[in-house]
Amino acid sequence: MTQVTVKWYNPKKGFGFVRPDEGLPDAFLHVSAVEARGLDRLPEGTLLDCTLIEGPKGWEVQSIDAVMEVPEPAHAADPTAISDACPGVVKFFNAYKGFGFVTRDSDQADVFVHVRTLEQCGLCDLVEGQIVSMAVSEGPKGLQADQIAVVAEPERASGPLLRWRAAYAVEDADTDAEHRELVTLANALHDRWAANANRDELARLFDRLLASAVCHLDREDARRGFGPGEPLSASRWNWMKDMADFRQRSLATPRPPRFTEDMAEFLRAWVTAHILAEVGGQPHVVEVAAAQG
Known part of the structure; x- marks a missing residue:
């Protein structure tokens, strides 16, 4: 095994690079090695124990054998x-x-x-x-x-899909702020889609919602003292997969489908499922059935 430091990893692109401590050249890191370890994100500076192989295009990570150290997550700047x-x-x-x-x-x-x-x-x-x-x-x-x-956040032209309720609060400032952000992003996606926004804009809004959710889960894990991927239960994985699948179906054609109440209900259910599970003190989110687009 070789100890390496993550230089960068982009889950949307599906690859990144690591810097070996033994003086070898930078090694290519593919998403398949990350997911095989049960991880979804790797912050810059993360220390890993990896098995490296020399492929036709250079060194690459064959497997991630252990996560040694993860940098403290940054807090949003004031x-x-x-x-x-x-x-x-x-x-x-x-x-x-x-x-x-x-x-x-x-x-x-x-x-x-x-x-x-x-x-x-x-x-x-x-x-x-x-x-x-x-x-x-x-x-x-x-x-x-x-x-x-x-x-x-940008002003919304129409009414919100979701309104923050006192019952959503878990009385942890960081968690509540991140939950509020999920509500805000779901509202933005709903409003722009209902206003017939183009495909590129909707794709950006979907990606922002997914990226925010991934960051939230990472920070939530850090606050609980978990390492990357440790508490990734099936229901948490399904929660993220449901939204990724919903995005793929919705943007499968050059012109997105007309926004319907079924789609609105999916967005509401997806966001509140996680928030209400946290309020109830559950260790993971409940599963959400995907809406039919």
Whole structure:
């Protein structure tokens, strides 16, 4: 076995790279090795014991044999704590490519935002129209965000799919904030779909909801003292798979299907199933039947 450090891993792309401690070149890490270990995310800096093999294109991870150390999850940055902060509005962010741009309010200049900056600031994704606060510097290719925090979500034109209720609170500030974010993202997906948003926009909203849910489960596990993947019960896996399947069915054609009440009910059930299970003190979420698209 060889000890390696995760350089980066993108679950949406399905691969990443690790740096061996023995002086070998960087090794390719495929999603199949990650999932075989029961993991879904690998933060940058995670220490692993792996079996490496030399393939036709270079070194690659054959198997992950043990997770040795996981960095502490970052907390979302406080907008008031960013030095020389300037406001802006998210122009777009592509989670698959790992970057996006924010339009700075003061001069309408585009500011580059990399996914690693988001991760360092405790964020998983950005969505078009969000109001953000950021620290900006001049990078090799132009303006770039060094720190960023979300100040406000974009306004919704229609009524929410879900409203936060006092009964949802678990009286843990971090958990409640993450649950509120799931509700907000489900509302955004519902409203834009009901307003006949295009396929690309819906795909971004689906991906943001899924990314937020994955980050939440990771942080939830860290708060409980679990290592990556340890408490991944069948019901938790099915909860994520249900949404991934719903996304795939909904975006299977160039023009998404008309939004129906059945789809709205699926979104409501998917979000509240997890929240209510947490309120009830259950160690895992209840399963949700997928809606028929």
